[in-house]
Amino acid sequence: MQTRVPIIAWNTSTIRSVLYQVVVLAAIAGAAYYLFSTTQANLERRSITTGFDFLDREAGFDIGETPIPYSAADRYSLAFVVGALNTLKVSAIGIVLAVILGVVIGVSRLSGNWLIAKLATVYVEGFRNIPLLLQLFFFYALFTESLPHPRTALAPADGVFLSNRGLYFGVPAAHPVHHWMAGVFVLAIVLWAIIRWWSRRRLDRTGRAFPAARVGICLCILMPLGVWIVGGAPTAMNVPELKGFNFRGGISISPEFAALLLGLVMYTAAFIAEVVRSGIESVSIGQSEAARALGLPAGRVMSLVVLPQALRVIIPPLTNQMLNLVKNSSLAVGIGYPDFVSVVNTSINQTGQAIEGVAMIMALYLFFSLTTSLAMNWYNARLKGR
């Protein structure tokens, strides 16, 4: 009689793969447990408290630039919000300026004008190959060392003062009509969107175009202007004045902010210029030749034929550069601009709660990059759907 002996094959690929994964998981779990227990012991020995309870305690330190009201008596949580807002402020302004400058330089590198193309190349190679932190130190030193004290401030224009404490300039004095103007501006943008939607529908149905963009821009300018005139056209200005050792009134741009913004914009623009250049070069030359053969003028060749195709190549690395700018804004800590990282750094020094602090920094930046990549995926899906 014959019985089949069941063969247990231990060395099959399925069993091996399960084994590998179990080993990896076990190693990670073991390392995590080890780190957790030693950390726990260390924290107890140094009597450092853990957890996020400190968020509710009084921060006790001042912050140089506060977009929202904040004082040293406020809680840590508010200090972190101020830091995050400062990061957002410099990043948002920086991204807009860096993209504009980067596109200009990228297009200049392809210019038929030899001088312009060479200058753009010098710019790109120069700023790309020097560490950003060094550039920040350089600009900061330039602003604080070579500009005069507030008492002898430069006044390049009426009501504008430039000193080593920053740039001060006048703004229109607060007036209720400004709120109305802002409201009407938002209304104008809504109207613009409606007009755009309507003009597209009309274009699809009847084939007649409507200059929605021009009308929209006119609305955005004329409606607030009209409200301003109706409101009595207030022209009072809030001009900075020298009081004691510094200026009061008006709006100021601190040397820290200026140096950080300038460094971020110059550095990132060099990279964006390369992205734009390679994007434009990726569109085959036949495309622009064909467009010219059809009789399109040079500007339209660029805006209707080359750029729409180049954009598909440009957008992904461009978003990457924008994210880099946001991440690089953390170098603010080097020159004393109170961004999120430097506020958290101060709080780590005060509370000793390093793990929580570093975790918060990482969480904020991960949040930025994850939302950006989600937006990118959505955008790519939309491009493909077209």
Added chain:
Amino acid sequence: MSLYKKIDMKPPIASVGPLGWIRRNLFDGWFNSLLTIVVLSVLWSVLPPLFRWLVTDAVCTGTAEDCRDASGACWAFITENYRFILFGFYPYESHWRPALAIVLFVAMLIYSRDMSRWRRALAALWVAVLGGIAVLMYGGVFGLARIQDNVWGGLPLTLLLSVVGILAAYPFGIVLALGRRSRLPVIRVVCVTYIEAIRGVPLISLLFMASVMFPLFLPEGITFNKLLRAQMAIILFAAAYLAEVIRGGLQSLPRGHAEAAAALGLGAFQSLRLIILPQALKTVIPPTVSIFISTFKDTSLVVVIALFDLLHTTKAALTNPDWMGFSTEGYLFIAAIYFVFCFSMSRYSVRLEHELHPEAQRTGMNR
């Protein structure tokens, strides 16, 4: 007499030669002419004063007082402080050791730039030279005084952090890249999480982690010095970026290579070692050089955790009350050093790109 007797007329003088070049490249239409004139006038008003400041009116030797009297740049700051800027707190009389180490290192870089020299002997030579550099820096043998790494600083520290950072991150990056392409879900998820998390946060947060969190991770009595901790942060950071570059190389390889290797009876590891990795890693040498350039620039961030790299020694030299106010000169000097290293490496990576992928040369330069 033929109607077409004198047909070999010269082209008009304005369309060939230097004049023709100027017309085509600088004065092609009213817009370009205007641009050229504007740019030239700006350059004319900027360059001569800049040249006077940099060269003619500059003070190259002397004291800070000599500098304050002059209207030009104060290069005396550099000539008086360059030893501290370049070598930090390394004992003054032993400065020849890091200097020799840098010279050796740069000479090796220059020697190994040709791909035809990339043989086993060169690798052995590199190991020998790196060992020699370590001996020079640490000392303790051959009658050289022992010098602890907490006094290392300046350019050697910057080079050390970036070179060791990339070398150590490389194998780690390969493992991560392979893991990200693995069939096994657990391994894939672990690698993807690591890579994306590290790429999503700024290097500064890792450096903070290294300086304030690592000490908490270690059992009592064991301490790492600050240099090693910063080095670990840089390795962890560079590995994630290298992994993505290497993944690109792995993806560029057609599946047929792995299949052919399997058909020949090579095991998974053999196929990886003999077929896949040599090709994949070779394709991505140029982007790897780019990662090295970024790492080299990023090492300047160790300023925030108080290590004395090139940037920090300069900053420290500038805080000397005697030399206050000459930041521009100091920063320009090290900017030039960084630029020479980064620019020559980026040129080199472009050249390698041409050698490795001659087929990928741009065919139609647009415009």
